Amino acid sequence: MSDMQQLPLFSxxxxxxxxxxxxxxxFSHDEVCPQVERVALEKRYSAILDETNKFNRKLVSYQGNKxxxxxxxxxxxxxxxxxxxxxxxxEFQITPGQRILDPFSGSSTTLLVAKSMGxxxxxxxxxSVCHLAWDAKSQFQKYDLKELRDVRSQLVESIPTQVLxxxxxxxxxxxxxxxxxxxxxxxxxxxxxxxxxxxxTKTLLRLLLTSIxxxxxxxxxxxxxxxxDHRSEKVRERNQIxxxxxxxxxxxxxxxxxxxxxxxxxxxxxxxxxxxxxxQQLPFRSSHQQLIKGNAxxxxxxxxxxxxxxxxxxxxYCNRYDYTRTYALELAYLGEGDxxxxxxxxxxxxxxxxxxxxxxxxxxxTALGQLERFKTIQKSVQDNRVFQEVNDALAARWERGxxxxxxxxxxxxxYFTELTFIFAEIYRVCKPGAQVAFVNDNVRYxxxxxxxxxxxxDLAATLGFEPVKVYVLPQxxxxxxxxxxxxxxxxxxxxxxxxxKPHAPQLHP
Numbered sequence: 001m002s003d004m005q006q007l008p009l010f011s012x013x014x015x016x017x018x019x020x021x022x023x024x025x026x027f028s029h030d031e032v033c034p035q036v037e038r039v040a041l042e043k044r045y046s047a048i049l050d051e052t053n054k055f056n057r058k059l060v061s062y063q064g065n066k067x068x069x070x071x072x073x074x075x076x077x078x079x080x081x082x083x084x085x086x087x088x089x090x091e092f093q094i095t096p097g098q099r100i101l102d103p104f105s106g107s108s109t110t111l112l113v114a115k116s117m118g119x120x121x122x123x124x125x126x127x128s129v130c131h132l133a134w135d136a137k138s139q140f141q142k143y144d145l146k147e148l149r150d151v152r153s154q155l156v157e158s159i160p161t162q163v164l165x166x167x168x169x170x171x172x173x174x175x176x177x178x179x180x181x182x183x184x185x186x187x188x189x190x191x192x193x194x195x196x197x198x199x200x201t202k203t204l205l206r207l208l209l210t211s212i213x214x215x216x217x218x219x220x221x222x223x224x225x226x227x228x229d230h231r232s233e234k235v236r237e238r239n240q241i242x243x244x245x246x247x248x249x250x251x252x253x254x255x256x257x258x259x260x261x262x263x264x265x266x267x268x269x270x271x272x273x274x275x276x277x278x279x280q281q282l283p284f285r286s287s288h289q290q291l292i293k294g295n296a297x298x299x300x301x302x303x304x305x306x307x308x309x310x311x312x313x314x315x316x317y318c319n320r321y322d323y324t325r326t327y328a329l330e331l332a333y334l335g336e337g338d339x340x341x342x343x344x345x346x347x348x349x350x351x352x353x354x355x356x357x358x359x360x361x362x363x364x365x366t367a368l369g370q371l372e373r374f375k376t377i378q379k380s381v382q383d384n385r386v387f388q389e390v391n392d393a394l395a396a397r398w399e400r401g402x403x404x405x406x407x408x409x410x411x412x413x414x415y416f417t418e419l420t421f422i423f424a425e426i427y428r429v430c431k432p433g434a435q436v437a438f439v440n441d442n443v444r445y446x447x448x449x450x451x452x453x454x455x456x457x458d459l460a461a462t463l464g465f466e467p468v469k470v471y472v473l474p475q476x477x478x479x480x481x482x483x484x485x486x487x488x489x490x491x492x493x494x495x496x497x498x499x500x501k502p503h504a505p506q507l508h509p
Contacts, residue, residue, distance in 0.1 A: 029447030076107035118285025300425035352407025397446030
């Protein structure tokens with residue numbers, strides 16, 4: 001099992017590039033906007049920037065979990081790899097008996113690696129598909145292999161028939177399946193409900209049905225949206241309208257031969273059973289992990305202080321990706337249809353549609369008797385000069401017509417404001433000496449580069465954290481085609497920021 005393997009520690013990996021290749025002196029295309037604060041920020045933290053060729057994009061993305069035992073049971077593309085978590089746990093010298101936190105738990109990679117290493121852990125996550133994944137994956141030691149073999153035999157013998165229940169579509173998922181596939185999904189949904197099996201086995205089957213939705217559909221996740229196959233009714237209708245209007249059809253996208261539901265379900269089932277069989281042969285130290293349902297902005301303030309020995313996480317990036325759209329099939333299937341708008345608004349602000357959460361946060365802190373703390377945290381981000389410069393630059397770019405959506409200005413402001421509340425609460429719930437790792441990308445809007453890694457580090461330092469290191473991937477992140485078309489290509493850092501809560505008392509909110 002790869003989770004049990006040891007990887008080189010970051011401390012043994014030295015930067016191979018000169019400082020000038022890691023830092024930048026120009027953040028504003030054609031120097032249209034003031035950038036003195038961003039340049040000063042870059043110089044202030046240049047000494048802790050560290051790059052290694054052994055640290056790559058695969059390690060900090062879902063790609064690193066492909067084919068991995070347990071971690072590959074569902075494709076959660078916004079996650080990071082199990083190897084990354086294990087490496088960081090070793091770097092932080094976290095051992096059994098200690099406890100770590102992941103406030104943006106996603107598919108629970110951090111919790112599962114902690115489980116494999118006998119380390120206690122807690123995660124926070126709002127998405128229902130992630131909780132289903134955790135409920136199924138965390139029980140791998142308890143599954144009855146004989147029961148699973150019996151279920152597989154019944155699955156092989158099953159023959160889908162016509163059912164009356166329809167897939168609970170959202171507007172944006174209508175037409176995602178052929179009529180036969182959609183019927184078969186609902187047939188096997190009812191088949192699982194009627195199955196005489198343990199609750200754990202039924203949960204596992206529900207996860208497998210959820211995990212195959214994309215591969216049997218005419219859709220694929222593609223950044224901010226779902227990409228559609230030309231054979232879907234939605235694309236055919238759009239192309240007919242375009243043809244009637246004398247326009248060119250939408251560019252043809254073909255996902256190739258699509259599996260049937262039964263075939264895909266059996267394939268997924270076999271992978272999972274094989275993983276369970278291997279895992280049940282391995283010794284695991286007793287430990288406890290918990291996944292809390294909710295938004296970290298509201299959950300963290302309710303936790304007791306000094307609980308955790310370390311934090312490993314990756315928040316949603318400031319990149320306009322809307323999880324409620326990219327995971328629309330899974331969320332619809334799990335019954336989130338009526339609540340999809342509320343879910344979108346409750347996620348950390350990373351899309352142009354997110355509204356400010358400040359009033360709700362203020363009410364939450366007030367109810368906890370922490371209004372003054374709320375005001376102090378809010379002031380710490382509002383007073384940050386880099387944050388102010390970024391907001392002013394984006395506003396100037398909007399006035400110049402360099403941006404196509406004013407909502408980006410609100411999104412960026414809210415993103416760093418909300419993260420500052422997260423950082424403040426993480427500081428509070430961590431023990432002295434605890435180290436914190438955040439995986440994130442730098443971004444660019446309207447020709448203005450936002451150094452997310454160093455801005456968040458600066459905000460964390462204001463709250464009391466000691467900046468330790470910013471590990472930089474040697475492969476730089478590219479820009480959107482819209483950005484490159486207007487302002488040319490600018491390689492951006494993808495980083496892991498490392499901070500420490502000092503042992504000595506610090507002034508912090």
